[in-house]
Amino acid sequence: MHLRNHVKELRARHDWTQAQLGARVGVTRQxxxxxxxxxxxxxxxxxxxxxxxxxxxxxxxxxxxxxxEQG
Amino acid sequence: MKRLIFSFIMSVSMIVAFGAALIPCIQIAEGFASFIRSPHQFYVEVNLLPVVPLVILSLIEAVDYYLGRRKGRPSFWQYPLIIPAADERERAISAQATATAFRAIWFIAPFCAALMVLHPIVRQSIPAFPVFVLLIIPLVQICVYYFKIRKIYL
Structure with missing residues (x-):
């Protein structure tokens, strides 16, 4: 199982930086x-x-x- | 990341400097031991040069602590244990780093115990051998912890 996400695209659509999104949800830019x-x-x-x-x-x-599953 | 590198260098240097600073203490202890064995003569020769790195590092730490306190920043040995837990990812990495550093004891402690077997051989040439061997344990733990915790900044 793998969790893919659209966070990057959505963030770009809102014109937010990683730091700005991080601040909104209470996490770091990293x-x-x-x-x-x-x-x-x-x-x-x-x-x-x-x-x-x-x-x-x-x-x-x-x-x-x-x-x-590999193998 | 810069702060983490500074903290790592200071932590490792402090342990190495502390080990070096114990050399004169061992020389003094050896002098007392010989005095106890033969109370008629007391002679101790101490080289205080190994204490100098610890004094220099302590001064650097004192300045850093003074400047950091004004900015509300913890000292270098507290830094990696407190600061990189700002969110759930950092807490997860910190927990993983702590567990790995703890697991490292399982390997390094028996290794150090095995190294102590050499003590009777090197006793004359390296009197501080047990101190150095003992300090390998925190040294390895610090290296493992920092190596894992740096993932926070990658």
Whole structure:
């Protein structure tokens, strides 16, 4: 399972910097960068907060992808 | 990141300097030990040069602490333990770094215990050998912790 997200696109649409979005949801710029790159999976609370600032539903921001197990 | 690098350099330097500063203490203790063995003569030769790095580092820390206190910034040894927990990701990385540093003891403590086997051989040439071996443990822990915690800034 892999969690993909549209945070980068949505942030660009709102013309916010990573730091500005981070300040709105109460996290650092590095955390937003990690979420955008897919390096960090946010908690449910942070995920909902991000959806809330974009005024979108969870499904519109985060997509759960099924990946084939390697090996 | 700059603050983390400064904190890492200061932490490692402090441990190395502290180990060096204990050399004169061991020399004094050896002098007393020989005095106890033969009370008629008391002779201690102490080289205080190994204490100098610790004094210099302490002065740097005192200045940094004074300047940091005005800005509400903690001292360098508190910095990586307190500051990088601003949000859930940083707390997760801190927790992972702490666990890894703790796990490092499992490897480094037996290694240090094994190194102590060499003590009877090097006792004459390196009197502070047990001190150095003991200080390897925090040194490794600090290196492991900082290596893991730097992910916060990547």
């Amino acid at each position: 955390t937003i960068a990690s979420i955008e790159k897919g390096d960090y999976v946010p908690s449910l609370l942070l995920g909902l907060q991000i959806c809330n600032v974009f005024d979108l539903t969870m499904e519109e921001v985060f997509i759960l992808e099924k990946r084939e």
